[in-house]
Every structure is written in structure tokens, then in C-alpha cells.
Amino acid sequence: MTMSYKLRLEGFPSITVSDTIDLPFRIDEVLRTPWGTRISADDAYKHGGEIMRYLLDHTPLHNTKKYVNIYLGVHYVTPQLLSVPTSDWHCDGSGAPFLADDILHTMICDTVGLGTNLRTEFLAEHLDLDVADYHHIDQMNHQEFRQWIATYIGDDVTPEEVEPSKMYTWTSRHLHRVGFAKEPHFRMFWKVAESDLLVPNPTDKAFKSYTMATLGNNGTDAYSIEQGPKGIICRGMHI
Amino acid sequence: MFRTYRSMGHYYSRSLLGGYMKSYTINLQGFDTLKIGQPLWIPDPAELLRNPTLLGMLAEDVRKYGGELNNYLLDRAPLQNSRKYVYVSTKLQYLTPEMLSISNDDWHCDPGVVAPFNHNIITHILASGSKHISSMTQFFDRSVDFHTDESVLQMNHREFREHLTQHIDEFDIDPSAIVRDRFFTFLSSHPHRAVHPLRPEFRFFCRITESDDPPLNSMYNLKNTMPRHSTVFTDMGHTRNIETHDDSILIYDKY
Numbered sequence: 457m458t459m460s461y462k463l464r465l466e467g468f469p470s471i472t473v474s475d476t477i478d479l480p481f482r483i484d485e486v487l488r489t490p491w492g493t494r495i496s497a498d499d500a501y502k503h504g505g506e507i508m509r510y511l512l513d514h515t516p517l518h519n520t521k522k523y524v525n526i527y528l529g530v531h532y533v534t535p536q537l538l539s540v541p542t543s544d545w546h547c548d549g550s551g552a553p554f555l556a557d558d559i560l561h562t563m564i565c566d567t568v569g570l571g572t573n574l575r576t577e578f579l580a581e582h583l584d585l586d587v588a589d590y591h592h593i594d595q596m597n598h599q600e601f602r603q604w605i606a607t608y609i610g611d612d613v614t615p616e617e618v619e620p621s622k623m624y625t626w627t628s629r630h631l632h633r634v635g636f637a638k639e640p641h642f643r644m645f646w647k648v649a650e651s652d653l654l655v656p657n658p659t660d661k662a663f664k665s666y667t668m669a670t671l672g673n674n675g676t677d678a679y680s681i682e683q684g685p686k687g688i689i690c691r692g693m694h695i
Numbered sequence: 696m697f698r699t700y701r702s703m704g705h706y707y708s709r710s711l712l713g714g715y716m717k718s719y720t721i722n723l724q725g726f727d728t729l730k731i732g733q734p735l736w737i738p739d740p741a742e743l744l745r746n747p748t749l750l751g752m753l754a755e756d757v758r759k760y761g762g763e764l765n766n767y768l769l770d771r772a773p774l775q776n777s778r779k780y781v782y783v784s785t786k787l788q789y790l791t792p793e794m795l796s797i798s799n800d801d802w803h804c805d806p807g808v809v810a811p812f813n814h815n816i817i818t819h820i821l822a823s824g825s826k827h828i829s830s831m832t833q834f835f836d837r838s839v840d841f842h843t844d845e846s847v848l849q850m851n852h853r854e855f856r857e858h859l860t861q862h863i864d865e866f867d868i869d870p871s872a873i874v875r876d877r878f879f880t881f882l883s884s885h886p887h888r889a890v891h892p893l894r895p896e897f898r899f900f901c902r903i904t905e906s907d908d909p910p911l912n913s914m915y916n917l918k919n920t921m922p923r924h925s926t927v928f929t930d931m932g933h934t935r936n937i938e939t940h941d942d943s944i945l946i947y948d949k950y
Contacts, residue, residue: 483740483825484791484895484948532741569825569897571739641741687938688949690744 459589465547465554467579468616474623481507483569486644487681487688492663494649496656497524503663504528516625517560521650529667530644531680532690533574533637538670539645539680543635544602545609549559549628550653552594553601556628559650564643571641576609576624577615578632585609596600607632611623636673658666717842721803724885725835726871728851734877737823738764740897743787744937744944752920753910754781760921768901772819772878778899778905782799785901786925788936790830790892794927796900801860802886805908807852814883821878825896832879833870835889841866853865859886878903895948 481489489507500508508528517524533540549556566572587593598605615633618624626632637643656662669680679691701943737743747762757769765785774781788796804812822831841862850858872890873879881887892898924938929950 482895483897484789487946487948568827569740571741617884624837639738639742640745641739684945690944690946691942 460586461575461591461593463554463585463587463593464626464629465579466584466629467582467636469671470582471578471630472516472625474514474516474625476619476621477492477563477623479565479567479621481565481567482660483567483642486565486567487642488683490529490663491529491665491667491683492657493529494654494657495526495528495529495662496659496685499656499659499662500526503659511563512648515623515646517523517561517648518559518650522652523650523655525651525654525656527578527645527647528647529664529680530570530642531667531669532640532673533643533669533680534640535636535638536671537678537680538634538636538673538675539574539643539667540634541670541674542602543602543633543673545605545613545631545633546598546602547628547631547687548649550649550651551646553596553598554629555594556651556653558626558628558633559625561625561646561648561650562618563623564618564620565646566584568642570618570644571637571655572643573641574634574643575617575620576632576634578626578630580616581615583609583613583631716846719839719843719847721843721847722884723812723835723841723866724882725837725839725868727837728881729834729885730773730880732771732819732821732880734876735768735771735821735877735878737821737876737899740787740824740899743824743897743899744946745939746785746787746899746924747838748787748925748937749783749785750864750920750922751782751784751904751910751915753915754783756917757783758921760917765901768821769903772821772903773880774819775817775905778815778817779907780905780909782904782906782910783901784803784903785899787824787897787899788927789897789948790881790927791895791948792892794929794936794950795889795891796830796898796927797855797889798928798933799889800889801856802863802888803852803856803859804883804886806883806904806908809851810848810853811852812849812884812886813848815907816883817880818882819878819880819903819905820873821876821901822873822898824898828875828896828898829893830890830896830898831872831875832887833872833890834881834885835866835868836871837868839866839868860950870922874896
């Protein structure tokens with residue numbers, strides 16, 4: 457007799473959505489504000505600048521985990537360039553996918569000069585799966601889990617996309633994805649991960665004067681935007 | 696600079712140099728005489744970053760080398776096809792209150808030749824860019840007669856611009872700004888001026904000129920008409936603004 461693992465992938469109804477947040481920033485400001493990945497809350501308040509502090513103040517933190525990790529950046533996305541490593545359905549979180557108990561807050565920022573037509577998609581409804589034990593789904597890493605989802609679920613789910621300038625609070629069990637842009641645009645993304653396992657980067661590694669993108673789905677890393685001394689450099693393209 | 700006298704039913708002006716000049720009246724046309732096109736689809740600034748910058752490129756070269764958007768604009772400009780040459784200029788600029796699209800915001804007439812108000816060019820302009828773009832070209836809200844003297848016929852672009860600026864308070868006009876994403880067609884007798892941005896913004900500008908003047912052969916070549924950068928005016932002078940490289944785009948937001 458084959459044993460099975462009951463897997464629930466959460467959908468939109470279990471996501472907490474904020475009201476629309478006023479974002480009084482302009483394109484020139486968001487292109488010059490400090491960016492980074494896995495910035496601690498302390499560092500964000502001390503060194504993150506006005507925009508990062510404003511966004512953190514508008515994030516409904518639960519404050520039930522040991523660490524707060526902040527991600528902020530602006531990407532120049534194009535039809536061949538992803539702002540994230542993959543356009544496949546996946547779960548976020550430290551440790552094994554969907555088993556982590558991280559709390560995540562994300563927002564696509566709608567402010568002057570930024571495009572918001574590339575929006576994160578979640579499942580419209582939750583999905584209950586009986587997964588045979590031999591898949592060893594609970595031992596998969598993120599890449600294996602993405603491939604498994606692509607193989608066994610594919611696109612046979614109903615997606616629902618987020619609205620810009622609203623904060624979405626969700627967990628590591630929320631399957632989601634971001635697709636390819638249909639046209640070039642600037643995309644500003646805000647994410648906060650509250651976690652017991654994911655430790656923030658040290659200050660000198662957390663702040664970055666560039667953002668990275670991915671050339672093609674699951675492709676190679678490429679610079680997206682660099683904050684240069686005299687100008688903003690949009691990279692990762694062939695003109 | 697000039698004093699006007701009435702003599703024998705005619706107006707004469709006496710210049711400071713002592714000569715007398717016949718009075719001369721220019722009809723400066725206003726917004727109500729502009730031809731306004733239909734709204735066009737113009738991409739976001741992020742996409743416009745990839746559009747080739749053109750600087751007075753002949754329409755036949757735009758057809759070959761101008762790229763998709765520039766050809767789309769050329770197709771939709773309300774060309775009258777009554778002149779020998781059609782020139783196309785398009786550019787995307789990153790403007791701030793310190794980084795300006797042109798060097799001044801004085802009223803002037805195109806083109807930059809002697810008696811600029813009296814030339815036979817037809818100009819079509821379209822502006823677009825950031826969502827809340829503020830730097831939109833302004834025209835007189837109505838047509839007015841400018842009573843001056845024949846010396847204006849000898850003035851070049853800069854002299855006429857200064858002459859117009861000196862007398863602008865006599866006209867009792869209000870400025871009327873164009874709106875984004877539409878072609879506005881005007882003649883050399885339409886004074887207009889640039890508006891400096893209130894805040895940082897991307898500004899896309901297309902100018903298509905129908906003229907009987909041939910290109911200056913010594914200057915006209917693909918390299919000159921297809922620069923890989925746009926420029927702005929700052930207190931440091933004329934500086935590069937958005938620069939296109941093979942693998943990147945550089946937006947100079949500091950200078």
C-alpha cells in the first residue's frame with residue numbers, strides 16, 4: 457500500500473491584504489534610494505533612507521519571529537529578463553519549501569514612473585494534494601519542488617494577481633509566481649520576511665548599489681540596474 | 696531700441712543709428728490655429744529608452760533605419776506633403792529642474808534662420824513621457840498682431856527671440872500648453888516656448904518638419920542624425936543625458 461503525504465498549498469483567501477498605501481515617491485528617488493537584500497530592520501532604520509523606513513513603517517509586521525529580512529530594489533525588466541530567478545510556481549521561505557513557517561509581506565509599488573503591470577500571482581483558491589510518499593516531497597529543495605510542481609500541476613490552476621500599492625501578507629505555503637514582462641519597464645519590489653531561520657545579511661553585504669535579474673526562466677544571473685556615480689545604468693539587455 | 700513716428704499716413708521707425716524704417720506687422724498665430732491630431736499610443740518611458748534617438752533624419756532614412764516607433768510616428772503625423780523634405784527628430788530626456796530640454800524658455804518662432812516667423816516650414820510636434828509630465832510646450836492662446844518695423848526681417852533666430860521677449864507684455868496673451876500623445880501642427884508664425892519641468896521626469900519629444908530647405912550635405916550623415924545619446928542643458932552647459940550602449944542604457948541623473 458502506497459502511503460501519501462497530504463499537502464495543502466494556500467490560496468488567495470488566506471492572504472491578508474492591506475488598503476492601498478500612498479507612496480509619495482518619484483522615479484528619480486526610487487532609482488537613487490538604498491537597495492538591498494536581507495537587510496535587518498535595525499540597518500533599515502539606520503541606513504536605509506527615507507523610502508525604506510516609510511515602507512517598513514507600513515508593513516504589518518507580526519513580530520513573532522527572531523529575524524526580520526528586508527528586500528528592496530528596482531529592476532529594469534524586459535521580455536527576456538526576469539526580476540526573480542524563476543517564472544515557475546514556487547513557495548518562498550527558509551528551509552524546505554512549504555514547510556517553513558516564515559511570514560512574508562510583499563508589495564508591487566505603484567508610484568510615478570514605475571510600471572505595475574507585472575504582478576505576482578497566487579492561487580485563486582487553496583489546493584489540497586495527496587502526494588505519494590515516494591516523491592519525498594518533504595525532502596525536496598526549492599529547485600526540486602519547483603520542478604515537481606511544474607510536472608504534476610503545471611498550469612492546471614487558476615491564478616489571481618495582486619494589485620499594486622497594497623501590502624500582501626502570506627506564508628511559505630502560498631504558491632506564487634511572477635511572469636515575464638510584455639514590454640520593458642521599471643519594477644519596484646518590496647518584501648519583508650519574518651523568520652526564525654533566515655538570518656539578515658551583515659550591513660556591508662545587505663546594501664547593494666545594484667539589482668540582479670535573470671536572463672530567461674531559471675537562467676543565468678545578470679545585472680539589472682546599477683546606481684553609478686554619475687548616472688543610472690540599465691543593464692542585462694541586447695539592444 | 697527703436698522709436699516709432701507717424702508721417703504721411705505711414706508708420707516709420709527711427710533706429711538709434713539714425714535711419715528710418717517702415718513699420719511692419721506680423722500676425723503671430725495662437726493655439727486656436729493649431730491642428731491637433733488624434734491621441735496616439737506611446738509606450739512607457741522604460742520602453743522609450745530603447746527607441747533610437749533621431750536628429751533631423753530624412754524621412755526616407757527613417758524608413759530604413761528609424762525603428763518601429765519612429766516609423767509609427769512618421770506614419771501617423773499629419774504630413775501635408777507640400778514641401779520637398781521631411782525631417783524627423785525624436786529623443787527621450789531625463790529632465791529635472793536643473794536639467795532642461797533646451798537652454799531657455801523664451802518665446803520664439805522656428806526655424807533658426809533669418810526672419811524665423813516668415814519661413815515656410817510646417818512643424819508637427821508630439822510630447823509624451825512620465826505619467827505626470829509637466830514640461831509641455833506652450834503657445835499663445837490666441838492670435839495677435841505684432842506691430843514692429845522692417846528690421847525684424849533681418850533678424851536671426853536669437854535676435855527675434857530677444858525682440859519678441861522685450862515686447863511680450865504688449866500682447867495680453869495667456870500661454871496654452873499642448874497635451875501629451877497628440878501631434879500639434881504649426882507654422883513658423885506660431886510663437887511657442889519650452890516649459891521647464893517642475894520635478895524629475897522622462898520627456899519624449901518628436902518633431903517632424905516639412906521644409907523646402909535641403910540638408911546641409913557636410914553635416915548630414917547617419918552618424919550625425921542617429922546619435923546614441925540625448926542631451927540636456929545644465930549650468931555646466933550642454934551635457935549628455937541618456938546614452939545607449941550595446942548592452943546597457945546609461946541615464947545621467949547627476950552632472
